[in-house]
Amino acid sequence: MEVTSNNFLNSSYVLMFGKGAILLILIFYAIFSLIIIRQVDLMSKTLITKLSPVVRAFAILHAGFAIGLIILTWGIL
C-alpha cells in the first residue's frame, strides 16, 4: 500500500503521539496559568485599583479552564 501524507496523519501511532504531545502542552499551560494567578495576586497587592479584583477573577477562571481542558482532551482524543 502506498503511504500518502493523508493516511500518515491518520495513522494510530501518529494520533497517539499527537494526543501525548497535546496533553503535555496543556499540562505545561495549566502550570503556567497557576503561576499567573500568583503573579496577578502579587501585582494587584502592589497596585490596588478597581480593576484588581477583575483581573484576579479572570486569572482564576483562566486556570480553571486550562485544567478543565486537560480533562476534556484526555476524554475526547
Next chain:
Amino acid sequence: MGYTPFVMFPAYAEYPKDCLFEGQDPNEKILLLLRAHPITNLSWILASIIVFFVPFLVPRVMLFLGFDLGVLPQTFQLILLIINYLLVLIIVYEGFLYWYFNVTLVTNEKVVDIDFAQLLYKGVDLAPLTKIEETDSVIAGIVGTIFNFGNVKIQTAGATVAIEMKNIPKPSLVADLILDLAGKPHEHILGVPKV
C-alpha cells in the same frame, strides 16, 4: 485630567481616583500616575492578531507542502483550535497585565517605580522627593516624537540607583513636575499645567 487616550486605563493621570499602592502612608497622596504610552502595546497586539489568523493560514501552507490537515479527526482539529486561541488570550492578557501594573507613582512624599519585568519578578524603587537632585527626559525616534512619549531618569543624592521611567507620555513635563516637587515636596501641585 490631562492626557487620557484610554479613559478607563490612562497612561497619564493627575490625582488618580481609586488607586492605592502597597506601603502607602495614611497622609500620602498620589499626585501623578504614569504608565507606558498605549502605543507601546502595539507589539503584543500585532503578535496576537498574527496568532489569531494562524488557523486560517497553516492548513493552506501545509496543503501546499503536501499535508492535508483536513484528514485529522475533528476532535484533534477542535483541540488545536482551542490551544491556538488560548495562546491569543494569554498574549493579550499578559501584555495588558505588564502594561497596566508597570507604573510610576509620584506622591507628595516620594516617587514609586513599580516594575514587573518577568513572571514572578517584582521590583519597587522608592525615591524620597527631598533626595531628588536631577531629572532628565529623552524623547527619541519617530514614534516617540509623533506620540510625545519617552524616558525620564531621576537622580537622587548620593545614590547609585536612579529611577528610570520608560516610554511615559509627556516626559519633559513629568521631569519638570518632579523637579518642582523636589523643591517643595509637601505642597500639592494643584498647578499641574494642562496640555
